[in-house]
Amino acid sequence: MSDTRNSRRTLLVYLILGVLFGIVVTKAEVISWFRIQEMFRFQSFHMYGIIASAIATAALSLQLIKRLGVRAADGTTIVVPPKVMGSGTRYWLGGTLFGLGWALSGACPGPLFALLGNGVWVIGVTILSAIVGTWTYGALRPRLPH
Amino acid sequence: MSGPLIGLFVPALLLAGNKLFGVSASLRDMCAAVFPGRVQFFQYDWRARGGWSLAFSAGIVIGGAIAGHYLNGAADAHISQATRESLAALGVHDQHGLVPSTLLNFGALATLRGFVMIVVSGFLIGFGTAYAGGCTSGHAISGLADFQLPSLVAVLGFFAGGLITTWIILPRLLGA
Numbered sequence: 001m002s003d004t005r006n007s008r009r010t011l012l013v014y015l016i017l018g019v020l021f022g023i024v025v026t027k028a029e030v031i032s033w034f035r036i037q038e039m040f041r042f043q044s045f046h047m048y049g050i051i052a053s054a055i056a057t058a059a060l061s062l063q064l065i066k067r068l069g070v071r072a073a074d075g076t077t078i079v080v081p082p083k084v085m086g087s088g089t090r091y092w093l094g095g096t097l098f099g100l101g102w103a104l105s106g107a108c109p110g111p112l113f114a115l116l117g118n119g120v121w122v123i124g125v126t127i128l129s130a131i132v133g134t135w136t137y138g139a140l141r142p143r144l145p146h
Numbered sequence: 147m148s149g150p151l152i153g154l155f156v157p158a159l160l161l162a163g164n165k166l167f168g169v170s171a172s173l174r175d176m177c178a179a180v181f182p183g184r185v186q187f188f189q190y191d192w193r194a195r196g197g198w199s200l201a202f203s204a205g206i207v208i209g210g211a212i213a214g215h216y217l218n219g220a221a222d223a224h225i226s227q228a229t230r231e232s233l234a235a236l237g238v239h240d241q242h243g244l245v246p247s248t249l250l251n252f253g254a255l256a257t258l259r260g261f262v263m264i265v266v267s268g269f270l271i272g273f274g275t276a277y278a279g280g281c282t283s284g285h286a287i288s289g290l291a292d293f294q295l296p297s298l299v300a301v302l303g304f305f306a307g308g309l310i311t312t313w314i315i316l317p318r319l320l321g322a
Contacts, residue, residue, distance in 0.1 A: 011201040013162050018205020019212065021155055026213035028148030032223035033245040034233070040305075040312035043228040050149035051286060057153025058167075058291035065157060072164040080166060083279065083289065083296040090277050091299035092306075098274025098281060099307020103316070104267035106245060108282040109169040109275060112268075113203050115244060117210020118219050122250050126268035133272025134173040138187030144277065 010073075022114045031114045033106025040103050090146045156288055165198050168284025170275035172196065172203040187276075220244055236320045249320075259319050270307075278303065 028050060029035050039047035064070070065078050072078050085091075102108050105126050107115055112130065115123040137144075159165040174188070175196030182188035192200075213219035220243050230241055240248040254260025275281040278300045280289060286304065289297020 010163055011197055014159075014165070014198045014201040015205040015208075017155065017158055017162065018202040018207075019209040020205075021152075021202070022206040022209020022211075023213045023217065024148055024151050024209075025206075026210055026219040027217060028152070029223040030148070030152075031210070031244055032225075033250070034223045034225045034229065034241060036308075037233060037312065038225045038229040040308045041229060041232055043232070044226045050152065051282075053149030054153035054287050055290050057150040058156035058287055059293075061154065061157035062160075062291055065160060070161070072160060073162055074164070076164050078160050078164055080160075080288070080292045083294050085296045085299075088296070088299055090279065091296050092303045094274050094277025094279070095285070095300035095303020096274070096307040096310075097270050097303075098278055099304040099309075100311050100315070101267040101270030101274060101307070102282075102304065103308040103311035104263050105250075105271065109173065109271065110206055110281075110283055112271070113169070113206035114210035114213075117207040117212075118214035118244055119211070120245055120250070122252055122255075122264060123245075125252075125255065125264050126271075129265045129268025130272030130275075131173055131176050133269035133274075134170075134276040135177045135181070135183075135185070135188075135272075136269070137273045137276035138174070138177060138185045139183075141185075141187050 021110065022117055025111055025114050026118060031107055031111035031118070036103060036106040086146050090144075093145075153287065153291070155283075156291060159198075159202075163198060166284065167288045168280050169199075169203060169206070170272075170281040170284060172199040173272050174276060175199050236317060238320065262319060274307070 025031050030050060035047055038044045062080065070078060112123055112127050116127060156167045159167045175192045178188040178190060178192035178196065210219065222242050233241060238246050240246050249260065249263055255264055278285065280300060282304065285297040285300040290301060
């Protein structure tokens with residue numbers, strides 16, 4: 001699967017899907033710092049409704065794909081690789097660290113990119129810092145509990 | 147309607163080429179592409195494995211720009227009155243646009259509050275998502291939709307962190 005080279009046409013498909021995603025998250029107000037505050041203060045159903053209905057739609061789609069044995073455009077069988085629990089440390093600890101940052105910046109990775117597109121240039125600094133954060137994790141990975 | 151639309155990116159990316167919807171992987175791909183160093187985590191063929199993710203992320207930036215320029219993207223969010231009051235009580239009176247521009251701007255970088263909200267936040271997002279192996283899209287949407295237990299643990303972590311920031315860290319930062 002990974003040795004199939006990305007043709008330019010396939011990359012264009014992902015680019016277009018990204019464009020659509022950027023438009024949807026902007027118009028849904030998901031990239032609003034204020035909406036994230038509202039969510040963590042339990043003052044509106046807005047974000048919960050969006051996340052829950054997104055999960056439901058994705059779950060239904062996955063069931064259909066699996067039961068009908070639908071194949072991807074390149075002919076490969078569609079697989080969702082299972083995540084390995086291990087001790088679970090990486091999930092609760094990594095997740096909590098991400099959550100701390102999420103409520104500060106008011107955006108998770110997808111919305112960070114959409115905010116940059118919306119001309120909130122200072123978010124470019126946050127994105128650079130996120131890249132440094134990911135790099136730091138990579139460097140420390142052998143020493144961290146997973 | 148936007149929730150189901152967001153959910154549809156899971157089957158769309160699987161059908162397009164067996165890719166599991168998730169944005170934070172692109173941060174790893176950028177590291178692998180630009181400065182992998184000798185770090186094992188970044189030694190892989192980023193063009194083959196991460197090309198799609200980089201194209202998708204670039205698309206999100208373009209989509210944001212299109213929404214911002216042509217679809218009134220920066221319009222004020224229709225947040226609840228309760229949230230407006232809670233934020234005002236913390237001194238956040240500027241409640242217009244996508245982010246509070248009085249808190250998130252280049253000038254604020256020189257202050258402790260601005261540095262934490264702009265730079266430390268990004269570092270935690272990049273470090274945390276790489277450690278957890280996914281963010282809101284990869285764990286909360288793709289992972290939960292596939293009923294994966296590790297993703298549920300990660301999502302509980304996301305919320306624990308978000309609640310700690312919102313209820314304990316932000317009031318202190320903003321009150322300072």
